[in-house]
Amino acid sequence: MKTDFIRKPLSLPSEAWINEQLAYYGGPAVIPEDSRKTTFPSITKEDIVQMLVSIQQSPEEVIHEFTEKYRGYVGANYAIATASGTSSLHLALVGVGVQPGDEVIVPAFTFIATAQAVVAAKAIPVFVDIDPLTYNLNPALVEQAITARTKVIMPVHVHGLPADLAQLRALADKHHLRLVEDASHAHSASIGGQLCGSIGDGAGQSLMADKNFPVGGEGGIAFFKERVDYERALTFLHETGIDYRMSWIAAAFGISQLERLPYYDAIRARNASYLTNILAQTRLFKGPYVPEGHKHSYNMYRIKLDPEAAGLGDLPDYQVKEAIQELAASEGVFAREWQNVPIPGHLPFQNRKGFGRGYPFTLSERKDFGYHIDHFPETLKMLRSTLTICRELRSPIEYERIAAYALAFQKIDANPSIIRELVLKNTAAKKSYERDARLG
Amino acid sequence: MAHTTIITAPEKVTPIIKKEQYFSLSFVLSRVLNSGVIMSIEKNENELKGLEKSIGKLTQSKYVSLFNSYTGAVHAALWGQDIVHGSLTRLEGASEQDQRFLNWLGVGLVTDAEVEQGFEKVSVTWDNLPLLEHELQQKLQQPPVLVLDFTELGFGPCAAIAANDESVWTKAERLKIFGAFDLKTMWTQEESEPDIQPGAQFNYRLSPLVAACVKLSLLRRNSSHED
Numbered sequence: 001m002k003t004d005f006i007r008k009p010l011s012l013p014s015e016a017w018i019n020e021q022l023a024y025y026g027g028p029a030v031i032p033e034d035s036r037k038t039t040f041p042s043i044t045k046e047d048i049v050q051m052l053v054s055i056q057q058s059p060e061e062v063i064h065e066f067t068e069k070y071r072g073y074v075g076a077n078y079a080i081a082t083a084s085g086t087s088s089l090h091l092a093l094v095g096v097g098v099q100p101g102d103e104v105i106v107p108a109f110t111f112i113a114t115a116q117a118v119v120a121a122k123a124i125p126v127f128v129d130i131d132p133l134t135y136n137l138n139p140a141l142v143e144q145a146i147t148a149r150t151k152v153i154m155p156v157h158v159h160g161l162p163a164d165l166a167q168l169r170a171l172a173d174k175h176h177l178r179l180v181e182d183a184s185h186a187h188s189a190s191i192g193g194q195l196c197g198s199i200g201d202g203a204g205q206s207l208m209a210d211k212n213f214p215v216g217g218e219g220g221i222a223f224f225k226e227r228v229d230y231e232r233a234l235t236f237l238h239e240t241g242i243d244y245r246m247s248w249i250a251a252a253f254g255i256s257q258l259e260r261l262p263y264y265d266a267i268r269a270r271n272a273s274y275l276t277n278i279l280a281q282t283r284l285f286k287g288p289y290v291p292e293g294h295k296h297s298y299n300m301y302r303i304k305l306d307p308e309a310a311g312l313g314d315l316p317d318y319q320v321k322e323a324i325q326e327l328a329a330s331e332g333v334f335a336r337e338w339q340n341v342p343i344p345g346h347l348p349f350q351n352r353k354g355f356g357r358g359y360p361f362t363l364s365e366r367k368d369f370g371y372h373i374d375h376f377p378e379t380l381k382m383l384r385s386t387l388t389i390c391r392e393l394r395s396p397i398e399y400e401r402i403a404a405y406a407l408a409f410q411k412i413d414a415n416p417s418i419i420r421e422l423v424l425k426n427t428a429a430k431k432s433y434e435r436d437a438r439l440g
Numbered sequence: 441m442a443h444t445t446i447i448t449a450p451e452k453v454t455p456i457i458k459k460e461q462y463f464s465l466s467f468v469l470s471r472v473l474n475s476g477v478i479m480s481i482e483k484n485e486n487e488l489k490g491l492e493k494s495i496g497k498l499t500q501s502k503y504v505s506l507f508n509s510y511t512g513a514v515h516a517a518l519w520g521q522d523i524v525h526g527s528l529t530r531l532e533g534a535s536e537q538d539q540r541f542l543n544w545l546g547v548g549l550v551t552d553a554e555v556e557q558g559f560e561k562v563s564v565t566w567d568n569l570p571l572l573e574h575e576l577q578q579k580l581q582q583p584p585v586l587v588l589d590f591t592e593l594g595f596g597p598c599a600a601i602a603a604n605d606e607s608v609w610t611k612a613e614r615l616k617i618f619g620a621f622d623l624k625t626m627w628t629q630e631e632s633e634p635d636i637q638p639g640a641q642f643n644y645r646l647s648p649l650v651a652a653c654v655k656l657s658l659l660r661r662n663s664s665h666e667d
Contacts (some may be wrong), residue, residue, distance in 0.1 A: 084642075086642060245509070353637070359546060
């Protein structure tokens with residue numbers, strides 16, 4: 001039988017590691033090669049027992065039980081479990097009344113599914129730049145993007161930091177628009193104690209393998225505030241014949257995993273807090289900004305680089321980033337780009353084939369869809385000057401591992417001259433958005 | 441008071457699993473749970489490939505693509521043949537669900553025999569599982585694309601397309617966010633391949649846990665309940 005467990009534990013971390021030679025130049029790596037295996041949530045006896053219970057129920061009963069339990073946890077009024085996060089977003093949009101040819105405002109920095117869900121709803125995604133501090137949709141720029149065709153503002157709680165829903169709600173109300181959350185990164189994240197997914201008129205959330213609440217590999221859930229929107233989504237499924245149902249196996253996993261989600265959340269929050277505190281002591285690195293009253297779920301953790309503070313301000317930011325990425329990788333820390341091109345720069349939006357023959361983009365009277373990446377300077381700047389750790393905070397990451405990550409960043413911070421050396425050596429480095437677009 | 445209702449496909453309500461099938465389902469699930477299949481999309485890629493391989497052998501097809509629903513597979517079967525919004529196609533024995541779904545895709549359904557059939561379909565159940573080869577042989581006369589629906593096995597919505605034309609498979613995979621190309625490299629389509637550049641994309645990705653269950657069901661289709 002295969003095991004899910006890591007075979008070799010990490011050594012207890014020591015501050016002495018900071019002063020050792022960088023692994024890039026032959027020193028000992030903070031995380032040795034044989035201890036770098038990514039940890040995933042294990043299947044536990046609770047999962048097995050739940051499966052034995054669920055197998056004796058009808059699929060509908062199992063899915064209903066999961067949906068109802070998670071809906072209650074989130075505090076949403078209505079919910080529909082789905083096969084994926086993308087399908088949940090599609091349903092949320094259709095539920096709040098999006099019609100073919102409508103415009104939906106989304107951030108330029110997100111996962112491509114946010115914007116593809118808009119196309120699935122036969123609507124036109126209108127991209128808006130991000131806030132330079134939170135990296136979420138910038139409410140100050142949203143109003144300029146509203147037209148007579150706009151139906152929905154769809155912020156994304158990127159990486160798990162809730163977007164500024166108060167300001168966006170005010171804008172939505174002012175212009176008689178609906179507010180739909182993309183809460184795919186934001187399980188258990190909240191604003192003023194209210195959980196993401198329950199705040200907007202509608203919401204979609206992914207429950208796939210890489211998420212904080214990963215049920216059985218693939219899944220999603222749509223939430224609604226108003227009964228009429230929920231019923232509109234159900235009617236849409238009936239009228240189109242689309243099968244977006246979740247597998248009952250995923251739902252059964254969801255039932256048992258939900259019991260331990262608060263524990264996993266606490267581990268992630270603890271790890272994030274530890275790392276943020278250590279990074280605050282470095283010159284080069286800074287953890288995520290979290291506004292007062294917002295609870296970040298840390299599905300990912302984006303690190304801001306400050307080359308100037310380390311005496312590297314004369315070098316191009318993207319080259320410094322690339323050098324740090326290389327040094328971190330050799331220490332065993334997979335700090336990387338998550339997204340390298342603003343979403344409007346991806347081929348589906350550059351080419352606008354849609355469902356074929358350009359539909360639904362052909363419904364728009366726009367000559368210019370505003371999809372040139374130069375329209376999004378803050379997103380470009382963020383892509384040039386940040387690195388993301390994606391799985392390193394997730395439970396069950398042990399204390400010694402998060403401590404080792406922190407030590408690796410401290411070790412790099414202690415060596416700005418090596419970073420300079422690498423930058424000067426690697427003159428071929430390109431800005432991330434000058435390369436082909438990556439999905440993640 | 442707020443409440444939820446479970447959604448079901450309009451035309452195909454999943455039947456409650458029969459008691460005599462509990463053993464088969466339990467056997468398959470317990471084998472899968474003990475196989476180390478956990479919640480990692482990359483690690484579990486082998487489960488998807490394993491199911492694709494099994495279907496390829498069964499259907500004698502070179503290319504197989506998996507989907508998390510029957511309608512996802514239908515979408516891919518059409519998109520793979522460039523039957524897109526504004527196109528016409530013909531389907532023998534089109535169900536009401538087929539008609540509604542094609543209407544939503546913007547694909548017109550005609551009965552004109554001159555129009556090539558869009559795809560052939562087979563629904564796989566515990567009842568026809570032991571006789572699947574025989575059933576497939578009857579369906580494999582001239583179909584450009586075969587859609588196989590495994591949903592009624594009871595593990596959740598699951599379907600596949602099987603084809604011998606590589607371009608059908610390539611385009612079908614492109615329809616999926618995290619299709620074969622994306623998952624391997626995480627890169628989107630390169631500009632140099634304009635024919636298969638993605639348009640609208642859906643997350644039709646099948647859960648590896650469901651794939652593992654279906655694969656095991658296919659592998660033991662000729663076994664009785666004693667193992």
